[in-house]
Amino acid sequence: MAIPYNKRTCDCGALRPSDVGKPVTLAGWVNNYRDHGDNLVFIDLRDRGGITQCRFNVDTDPQATRVARTLRKEDCIVVRGEVISRGENINPKLPTGHIEVSVHEVELLNKSLTPPFEVADHVEAGEDHRLKYRFLDLRRPTMQRTMIVRHRVLQCFRNFFYNEGFLEIETPILTKSTPEGARDYLIPSRVFPGEFYALPQSPQLFKQLLMMSGFDRYMQIARCFRDEDLRADRQPEFTQVDLEMAFVDLEDVLDVTERSLAVVWKETLGVEVPVPFRRMSYDEAMRDYGIDRPDLRFDLKLLDVSDVVRASTFNIFQQALAAGGIVKAIRLPGGAEMTRKETDGLTVEIQGIGAGGLPMTKVVAGQGGAPELQTGIGKFLAPVADELIRATGAEIGDALFFACGKFENVSKHLAWLRSTLAQRRGLIPKDRWEFLWVIDVPMFEYSEEDGRWVSMHHPFTMPREEDLDRLESDPGSVRAKSYDPVVNGVELASGSIRIHDQAIQNRVFRALGISEAEAHAKFEHLLTALQYGAPPHGGLALGLDRIIMLLTGTDNIRDVIAFPKTQRAYCPLTECPSPVDDKQLAELGIDLAASVKAKLAAAQTM
């Protein structure tokens, strides 16, 4: 008689000594089997709740034991039996380790082929392999835990924002291509041949329109799409917890956002996050950390030593300073113990991100015990050694690393060095969460490539009122009413107060070199809506994937997404993207370029 698998009594992680004596029905996958010959067979049964050991005794249940002997890893089974105590033979590694199920009946629901890799946390498998067999990879306990955390965090955000009066409203996936920002994924229209929808990079304009529609407080768990190259923390489709509020100013958005994050950290990790978060201006972040998302878990600030090294004899510095550049340094406590091999390795790596090299020196005890600079560029710095040691606060045993040139490059190189040194030298404290807001970000940055100003955030961002009169005369000095929450060097979100005045919106478009005709072609709906009583509003979008990465302690975004893509945005599981029938293309009025056809043909004959 078949065992009623639809009447499971609990999951495989639930049973405890207090359940001893109860009849149970469990179903799941064979995690492991141990066959002890004549008498005993053990099966570790796994489902998303955990693992329960099942015992088969040939003396009492010969038929079930016969079946159990044939079971192999990843077979899907259902068992019926009785919870018994393990006596002395407890397994402290399992929450269910004090009990086991004495199985009287077992049924194989589906036999598994030998899996291509073992479903266990301790067995590593190549990542493309894991993605090809993602349904097996997701059975691993850590992956299951991650997906469960993800679920809980989503619930947590939803509950929090509902309680704060937010409405969850969906926005279109098929929408309009936008000129600024990332490359769009395009969807050809069958009904309008030659015309295209775009997948949303974010629901930005729709959420602003919802504010103009009077919904006041909006939230959505929104899937967003950007056709740009991938990174360890970037996927072509990703999830944002998207917010927008009307009749608010900057303080209101910051307040509700930081409280939501505090709740999520409390609920998932039990960590109390103090609110309000500290705030740092963009200029301060760039000056002290060289990056707009500083990791405040460790010090290693960037120190401007331009004036100090001006009198040194190091040519590279002289040239940089003469060209209007700067020289900055990082003081690494204990860095003098680094080997030549280590520092040479850093030099090669920093050259890989565009630096000319990595000037450095060590602070050692000279004659009489006074600190002096040795190795590296020490001899060139001799004329300014005392002053440099004083300016950097360097002590005997430290190392000093330098970068020189344009502010942007120095910042980029030393920001990389700062976090690399902190990681390799073990300077990052565990279980520390350093939240902050980065505010007062410039509205625009100049794009050499495009020969014009481009938005740092997006074109709908409100400038600070006191900077408005410089929008035309000095756009580079205008700061935005934008705000980014950052934790441990990770940008969690990005948001701003929006422009709700058509005149200001037009001035910003003009500053961006977007003509009136183009603005109307691309944003007619927004510009029109701004003329019908648009309320002041603002919001932000939290990067859910990165939040889950932080909460689960992974540095790989693929680990927090059930079905992610490879670095080339390929899915090994579904083997997509993939070619489509000529008929489908014909319906869309699309003809492939000759070069593309040739490539496809060549690939097929291979």
Next chain:
RNA sequence: GGGGCCGUAGCUCAAUUGGUUAGAGCAUCGGACUGUCGAUCCGAAGGUUGCGGGUUCGAUUCCCGUCGGCCUCGCCA
């Protein structure tokens, strides 16, 4: 588009300066075993060294190309 690392058994990896029949652990298969729990013991099977070319008496090793994976710069409002 640029830089870096990698590709050897089903999986994770090793293989000396370019040199005998390319090894190990896990998985698999067969056998043993009364309490294991990442079981243990005995045995077996398992390889176009990603693919193509070159150098060489001889290539997993060196060179060129190509395909794929990862990290990264550019890019990502």
